[in-house]
Amino acid sequence: MVYGCRLAPYRRSRRRKAAEFTLEQTGDRRSLGDGIRSAYGKVRPVKSRRVQPQRDNDVLSQALKLVRRHRGMTAAAVADAxxxxxxxxQRFEAGGRSLNLDYIHRFAAATRSDxxxxxxxVAIGSPDLAWRCADNKLVTALTIGGQRFNALLGDDIAGLEARPIILAVCAMYDALLAESDRQQAATRWLENGVTDLAQVRPTPGR
Structure with missing residues (x-):
């Protein structure tokens, strides 16, 4: 079983072949690896968009506000919690302080966020990531995985080459992209079905 797919601790064989990291062609489905692999599996540069750099404190401020509003909380309620x-x-939320990990963890506990x-x-310059992960704790899950991987492999991590790491990361995110696509398809199917049913039924109340 590929690392990260089991929640319970388990022993990992170190004789895994690199073939386990090979990714299949995804056709029209979204794929993180599309920007890294050519059709023959060779690594190629990723074209990045030019974005206006933001100050870390500005990104943090936006992230905190987005999470707080996502929870429907006032600044006073968060401060009290x-x-x-x-x-x-207010000074912390406005980005008036240097990055304070203790405050961030206290804020996350108060808002039940990640x-x-x-x-x-802050690291990737995308404040929206904070509220997007507030409920599913995506990045905390990745961090727990990293902690367990570090404990499991130890110093052998230094011997891993970059390519299988990149392919493994792409495989994980591609699986999440595929799951997102399936969830959206199911939602559309249900919405279309409800519309079809409504068309053959009298308007409620008449």
Missing amino acids: MRMALRTY PQAIIMA
């Missing part, structure tokens, strides 16, 4: 003076919290996603949001 963090056991912090409102003015201190602290690792807030940190990654």
Whole structure:
């Protein structure tokens, strides 16, 4: 079983072949690996968009506000849950302080969100990541996986080559993309079915 697909601890054989990381062609489906592999599996450069750099504090400020509003909480409510003076919290949310991991974790506990996603949001310059992961704790799950992988493999991590790591990461994200596509297809199927049913039934109340 590929690492990360089991929640319970397990022993991993170190004789895995690189073939396990080979990714299949995905056709029209979205694929993270499309930007890295050619049709023959060779690595090629990824074309990146030019974006205007933002200050870390500005990204953090936006991320905190997005999460707080996603939860429908006021600044006073979050400050109270963090056991912090409102003015201190307002300065923190406004990005008036240097990156404070303790505050970020206290904020995440108060808003039931993903602290690792807030940190990654700053790292990748995308404040929306923070609220998008608030419920599913995506980045915290990745961090737990990294912690367990580090404990499992230890110093042998240094001997891993970049290519199988990249392919493994792409395979994981491609699986999540495929699941997202399936969920959206199921939602569309249900919505279309409800519309079809409504067309053959009298309008309610008449």
